[in-house]
Structures are given as structure tokens and as C-alpha cells.
Amino acid sequence: MNVLIIEDEKPSARRLQRMLASIQVQAEVMLHSVEESITWFKNNEHPDLIFLDIQLSDGLSFEIFETIDIQSAVIFTTAYDEYALQAFKLNSIDYLLKPIDADELEKAVKKYQDRVPKQQAVTIDFNDIKKLLVNPIDREYKKRFSVKVGQHLKLINIEDIECFYSENKGTYVYTTEGRSYLLDTTLELLENELEPQTFFRINRKFFVNINAIKDMVSYTNSRLQIKLNSYNDDEVIVARERVKDFKAWLE
CATH class of the missing domain: 2.40.50.1020 (LytTr DNA-binding domain)
Structure with a gap:
């Protein structure tokens, strides 16, 4: 499995890399910005799986997908609250809330691996996700x-x-x-x-x-x-x- 990490905080990226290695998943490449990622995708074979932070130092990571046609599977690593992640579920995208839990990481990787033999397509509507993050669904919270x-x-x-x-x-x-x-x-x-x-x-x-x-x-x-x-x-x-x-x- 060819795995890529896109995360602007280098210590967090290295921590995720170590966590993946502990479950026998190797992430050899780590990118840290929108600009760096776009350049890399233009010049390299796209990975099977991307661990993608939403908010990078130079913008939202969705900008990468607006520029590059990427068919890789995506697991989001994000600090956004769960109410803002409903669109991820609708688009069959896995996500991990920071700080990342080792057990949840292993489950997410297994979920991806179970899907691969079935050749299930990855459908991502980033416009819907961006709208939801900017204008989260109105909801009632505990009083x-x-x-x-x-x-x-x-x-x-x-x-x-x-x-x-x-x-x-x-x-x-x-x-x-x-x-x-x-x-x-x-x-x-x-x-x-x-x-x-x-x-x-x-x-x-x-x-x-x-x-x-x-x-x-x-x-x-x-x-x-x-x-x-x-x-x-x-x-x-x-x-x-x-x-x-x-x-x-x-x-």
C-alpha cells in the first residue's frame, strides 16, 4: 500500500508516521502545504491512500483537489468537531479526530483495506464539505x-x-x-x-x-x-x- 501524509505540523506528521509503522503501514512521503502538495502530485505517481489534514499553513487542503485530479482514497485527520464532519460520512470518507487515537487509526486503515478488494470508488464532493465547514448545520446543543x-x-x-x-x-x-x-x-x-x-x-x-x-x-x-x-x-x-x-x- 502506497501511503502519503499531508500535515502542516511536522511533529504531528512524524507521530502519525510512527503510529502507522506500528501497524505495519509505511508512509514514506510527508507533505506540509498546499503548494508543496500540488507540485508533488504533478510529478509523482498518486498514492493508494492519503492521510489529509484539512487546514494547512497556506490554505485548506481542498485546494489541492481543485487543481489536481486525485483518485486516491482519503482519511481526514482533523480537529474539526464531529458536527462538521457529516459530509465526510455522506461521501464515504473516513476521518480521525485529533489527537489521533491508535485504535481508531487501526480501524480506519482496516476499513480502507477491506474496501480495496471490492474496488469501491472514492467519491468526494469537496464543495459540499467546504460549505459545511464554513456554514455548519444549525443544531441544538446540550443546555x-x-x-x-x-x-x-x-x-x-x-x-x-x-x-x-x-x-x-x-x-x-x-x-x-x-x-x-x-x-x-x-x-x-x-x-x-x-x-x-x-x-x-x-x-x-x-x-x-x-x-x-x-x-x-x-x-x-x-x-x-x-x-x-x-x-x-x-x-x-x-x-x-x-x-x-x-x-x-x-x-
């Missing part, structure tokens, strides 16, 4: 959560939440009152339920509320440490591969 406290149910309004976090296989909500409550859900399900302008998943363990951020401090390995108004039970760190998208989200 409150119910939690069990002893024999009682307590309602927690979304504006009273500082963060969501996972711990010991449980998912918790932390409130402005300084209390944590166990939820009957997962962070993955919350991806689709939280208003993306208010909540951001900074790593595999935390969602933070933009209104609860008190301070942000540079941290080791090009990461950021977040200080929330009252939550201080654990270090709240923006994963290195999420820092760029986090900064864009803040603005």
Missing part, C-alpha cells in the same frame, strides 16, 4: 445535564460548568461551585453535544469552558497549561498537537 446525587437528581446548567474530564474510566463534570459529578456518558459522545464555540477538547482527558479560563501559561514541549477559575485537582494541559487549533478557537 443542561442531570446527575445523580444519592437518591436525588440534580440539574446542572451548561453555564455553570467549568470543565468535563475523564478519570478511572469515568466521565465527570466540574461545576463553578467547585464540585465534581459523575456523568453517564463519555468524552467522545460529548464531542457531539457541546457547543463548539464554548467548549474545546484540549486533550484526551479534558473539555474546558472558554468562560472558565483564568490564565494560560507556556508549558514544556510547546504545550500550554490552562488555569481555570476553581478547578485545580489536576494539571490541565493543551496537547501539543492541539495548541494551534486551541489558539484559533480562542480568537
Whole structure:
């Protein structure tokens, strides 16, 4: 299998390359911009499979496909929230949300490999995807959560939440009152339920509320440490591969 990675953050590209190598998939070529990718495709045989980041340093990666007629299969690697990825499903495109999970990566590769013998065509309508990313579908997000406290149910309004976090296989909500409550859900399900302008998943363990951020401090390995108004039970760190998208989200 001939595999290509297009990712503008070189550390993220190398990490994905290592993750692929661990499941015996070799990605020998890595490209980092729209311009570089267009030049490469004009002068090289197109790969079987492309791992494609949406937002590159010099524009959206869709611009590559507007210039070059590419028939390769595509697996998106993206930090876009799941609500904006419905068009990917409609076009039979696999996608991986950053930070990429090893198990999800392996499943996506297997999904591609299972399709190859059937010679299923890859149909990509990039115009539809671009429209959806710019003008996401209107939808209702969670306004409150119910939690069990002893024999009682307590309602927690979304504006009273500082963060969501996972711990010991449980998912918790932390409130402005300084209390944590166990939820009957997962962070993955919350991806689709939280208003993306208010909540951001900074790593595999935390969602933070933009209104609860008190301070942000540079941290080791090009990461950021977040200080929330009252939550201080654990270090709240923006994963290195999420820092760029986090900064864009803040603005």
C-alpha cells in the first residue's frame, strides 16, 4: 500500500508516521502545504491512500483537489468537531479526530483495506464539505445535564460548568461551585453535544469552558497549561498537537 501524509505540523506528521509503522503501514512521503502538495502530485505517481489534514499553513487542503485530479482514497485527520464532519460520512470518507487515537487509526486503515478488494470508488464532493465547514448545520446543543446525587437528581446548567474530564474510566463534570459529578456518558459522545464555540477538547482527558479560563501559561514541549477559575485537582494541559487549533478557537 502506497501511503502519503499531508500535515502542516511536522511533529504531528512524524507521530502519525510512527503510529502507522506500528501497524505495519509505511508512509514514506510527508507533505506540509498546499503548494508543496500540488507540485508533488504533478510529478509523482498518486498514492493508494492519503492521510489529509484539512487546514494547512497556506490554505485548506481542498485546494489541492481543485487543481489536481486525485483518485486516491482519503482519511481526514482533523480537529474539526464531529458536527462538521457529516459530509465526510455522506461521501464515504473516513476521518480521525485529533489527537489521533491508535485504535481508531487501526480501524480506519482496516476499513480502507477491506474496501480495496471490492474496488469501491472514492467519491468526494469537496464543495459540499467546504460549505459545511464554513456554514455548519444549525443544531441544538446540550443546555443542561442531570446527575445523580444519592437518591436525588440534580440539574446542572451548561453555564455553570467549568470543565468535563475523564478519570478511572469515568466521565465527570466540574461545576463553578467547585464540585465534581459523575456523568453517564463519555468524552467522545460529548464531542457531539457541546457547543463548539464554548467548549474545546484540549486533550484526551479534558473539555474546558472558554468562560472558565483564568490564565494560560507556556508549558514544556510547546504545550500550554490552562488555569481555570476553581478547578485545580489536576494539571490541565493543551496537547501539543492541539495548541494551534486551541489558539484559533480562542480568537
